Amino acid sequence: MALQDIRQRSGTLFLAVILGQVLLISAQVSTKSGVPVIESVTFGIFSEVQRGLSGGFLGIRRVWTGYVGLRNLRVENDALKRDLAIAQVAEQEQRALADRTRGLERLLDLREHLKLKTVAAEIIGAAATPDFRTLTVDKGTRDGVRADMSVIAPAGVVGRLVVPSLRSAKVQLLIDRNAAAGAIVERTRAQGVVVGGGDDRLRMEYVSEAFDLIVGDLVVTSGIDGIYPKGFAIGRIESVERAGGAYKRITIKPAVDFSSLEEVLVVLTPTPARDAAAGVSE
Numbered sequence: 001m002a003l004q005d006i007r008q009r010s011g012t013l014f015l016a017v018i019l020g021q022v023l024l025i026s027a028q029v030s031t032k033s034g035v036p037v038i039e040s041v042t043f044g045i046f047s048e049v050q051r052g053l054s055g056g057f058l059g060i061r062r063v064w065t066g067y068v069g070l071r072n073l074r075v076e077n078d079a080l081k082r083d084l085a086i087a088q089v090a091e092q093e094q095r096a097l098a099d100r101t102r103g104l105e106r107l108l109d110l111r112e113h114l115k116l117k118t119v120a121a122e123i124i125g126a127a128a129t130p131d132f133r134t135l136t137v138d139k140g141t142r143d144g145v146r147a148d149m150s151v152i153a154p155a156g157v158v159g160r161l162v163v164p165s166l167r168s169a170k171v172q173l174l175i176d177r178n179a180a181a182g183a184i185v186e187r188t189r190a191q192g193v194v195v196g197g198g199d200d201r202l203r204m205e206y207v208s209e210a211f212d213l214i215v216g217d218l219v220v221t222s223g224i225d226g227i228y229p230k231g232f233a234i235g236r237i238e239s240v241e242r243a244g245g246a247y248k249r250i251t252i253k254p255a256v257d258f259s260s261l262e263e264v265l266v267v268l269t270p271t272p273a274r275d276a277a278a279g280v281s282e
Contacts, residue, residue: 106154116229116269119143121151123261124168130198133176133258135159139266140167148227150267156233156255157181157221158264169266173258174234175200182222183234185213191222194234194252202235204250213240219252229271 111118121143125136139145141164151158151171159179163170172179177198184191190211192204204219217237223230233255241249 110152110154111265114265116267118152118265118267118269119145120263121145121169121266122263131177133173133179133196133198134162135171135173135261137169137171137264137266138167140165140169142166144268145169145266150228150271151264152229152232152267153256153261153264155257156235157228158256158258158261160227161266171264174256175202175254175258180225181228181234182225183219184222185211185237186218186220188212188217191224192250194219200254200258201238202252202254204237204252207247207250209242209246213237213247213250215240223271226271229267229269 108120111120119139121137121139123135124138127134135158137151145161145164147161147164149161151160157174159171159173159176161169162172173196174181174194175196175198177196179196181194182191183194183204185207188211190207190213192207194202194204197203207213215237219234219237221228221230221232221234235252235254237250238253239249239251240247
């Protein structure tokens with residue numbers, strides 16, 4: 001073991017002496033440009049180390065710059081999304097306002113052309129079940145409305161008031177299965193009674209078989225029921241079924257789209273039939 005240690009130490013000392021001589025010679029020997037060899041070698045080694053460190057720092061800097069840029073881009077993207085959402089909401093509000101304005105314009109135009117006294121009402125509720133086809137409006141007895149007053153829209157007949165309160169009232173739609181109105185076919189002057197079916201269609205009953213009815217005929221109110229003024233559109237005949245000489249079924253498509261109603265007019269002026277009935281009762 002001692003002999004081996006001596007040999008290792010001798011080898012190490014020998015290598016150290018050789019390395020010292022190489023360094024000494026390198027320090028004395030110069031390159032063609034006059035720079036000592038040791039300095040040139042040392043510069044080359046350290047330049048490579050610097051290159052590696054510089055590349056590492058540059059890579060880290062690029063990653064950091066990309067992260068910061070990506071984060072800023074994400075913030076800008078979120079801001080743009082918020083601005084877009086706000087703009088879309090504003091557009092919907094403007095569209096809704098424009099639609100309501102057009103609806104009010106049609107309602108006011110109808111009101112101006114009527115010779116009847118009316119009050120405009122806004123729909124604030126609807127029945128939760130199709131068995132009772134009703135709406136609730138924001139006008140009540142304090143506004144002069146009473147039970148059995150008719151309710152109309154620019155397209156035609158909506159229904160009648162059935163339960164008025166102080167500040168609101170319930171409207172029975174004409175398509176309710178318990179609703180009915182005196183009617184007349186405009187082309188042939190055939191009279192009958194229009195009744196609701198609970199769905200989105202009406203039926204016309206008690207029509208004389210002497211009249212020739214066709215699909216597309218306009219049906220209007222006759223005014224004989226004492227509720228609806230005469231001449232307001234109810235709908236158009238959609239189908240006619242005949243059994244022998246009598247009419248079996250006459251289906252009418254309503255003139256009013258009840259699902260899109262927002263504002264209506266309540267007719268305050270009594271019909272001639274109601275006035276006559278009131279005079280008789282007195």
